[in-house]
Amino acid sequence: MLRRRLLLAALPALATPAIVRAQDVYPSRAVRLIVPWPPGGGVDTFARTVQAPLANELGQSVVIENIGGGSGRVGTQSAARAAPDGYTLALVNDTFAATEALPMAGAPALRPAFVPVTLAISAPQGVFTHPNSGLKSIQDFVAAAKAQPGKLNVGVPGLGSSQHLTSELLLRAAGDVRVTHVPYRGGGPLLQDLLAGTIDAGVVTFSAGAQQARAGHLVALASPARRGRRPSRMWSRQQRPWPRVSCKRPGRDYWRRRERPSRPWRGCTRPCSPC
Numbered sequence: 504m505l506r507r508r509l510l511l512a513a514l515p516a517l518a519t520p521a522i523v524r525a526q527d528v529y530p531s532r533a534v535r536l537i538v539p540w541p542p543g544g545g546v547d548t549f550a551r552t553v554q555a556p557l558a559n560e561l562g563q564s565v566v567i568e569n570i571g572g573g574s575g576r577v578g579t580q581s582a583a584r585a586a587p588d589g590y591t592l593a594l595v596n597d598t599f600a601a602t603e604a605l606p607m608a609g610a611p612a613l614r615p616a617f618v619p620v621t622l623a624i625s626a627p628q629g630v631f632t633h634p635n636s637g638l639k640s641i642q643d644f645v646a647a648a649k650a651q652p653g654k655l656n657v658g659v660p661g662l663g664s665s666q667h668l669t670s671e672l673l674l675r676a677a678g679d680v681r682v683t684h685v686p687y688r689g690g691g692p693l694l695q696d697l698l699a700g701t702i703d704a705g706v707v708t709f710s711a712g713a714q715q716a717r718a719g720h721l722v723a724l725a726s727p728a729r730r731g732r733r734p735s736r737m738w739s740r741q742q743r744p745w746p747r748v749s750c751k752r753p754g755r756d757y758w759r760r761r762e763r764p765s766r767p768w769r770g771c772t773r774p775c776s777p778c
Contacts (some may be wrong), residue, residue, distance in 0.1 A: 529589055533564040537585075537593045539578025541571035543691025544660065545708030549624065549769055550594050571688040574602050574661030576610065583616035587774045592620065597767045598664040605663055617772040625768040628669050629709035629726040631716065633700035641725040644704060645677045652681040658693040658705035662686045665767055666706040697721055708767055 536557075538550045550567050558565040570578030575598050585591035595617075603614045632638045638647060648655045659667040667684060674680050687693040690707045697705045697712070698720055705712075709726050716723040 530561050530563045532590065533566050534561060535591045536565050536567050537578050537582040537591065538567055538569050539571065539575040539593065540569065540689035541691045542569050543694060544689045545711040546594055546596050546769055547691060548711065574598055574664045576602060579613055583613050583774050585774050589773060591774060593772050594769060595772055596769045598661065601665050601668060602663050616774055618775040620771040620773055622768060622770045627709045627726045628666055628706055628767055629712055630704055630706055630724040631697055631712040631721045632704040632724060633697060634719065634722055635700050636703055638704065638724060639722065644724050645680060648674070648680040648682050649678065653683055655682040656685050656703045657682045658685045658687055658696060658702045660687050660690045660693055660707065670706045
């Protein structure tokens, strides 16, 4: 709630270039909010959560435009090409930082084309599977991967995404086991396949799969958040659908303290010059 309030407070001032404020009362028309992922994923869910409050704060409509593909780069590049007039905003996440740090050959740098508006929220990631997969815990997942290297299919929202890096980190910490990573255009399509049972497991933002796990449609194998910061308020201690993961219990924690990935985040930016 506090993060959402900070976002609403920051956007009217920070998203508006000085030239727009000097020429007109901002905003005088609808604001476009680009989500560089398909509908149904964690970033899209967050965008739709703040859409109505943001529109009330600005006094104008906020139109969400989902442009998925390329681990978020397709939509982000579209936002970078927009006029830097404050009427186009883009939601980015930790995958944007990952793909900028490890770009594909020939890919243009997008970070210089944006001005950060605010950090909105941070949330852990999780490993999920279908109840019929036979995997009940992260230990089952690692054992299956070790038994048949490369056979286990693990979905991630794009190669090079933070979820992909999290999966690789888990596999390295578990003993350099191998799986086959299946890239998706975003967390939404990946969740659909997880719910259909057409993929063995998937790594998504925890909040995107938590409700499905609570309803029994998915099994949450693990989340690499630190104890005490895991989103466990939705369940009682007896109802938590993931195993306890403690750094003090060898063999249970495949995310070692020195190797644990940073918490995923989502933030708002605006283009500062055409890319």
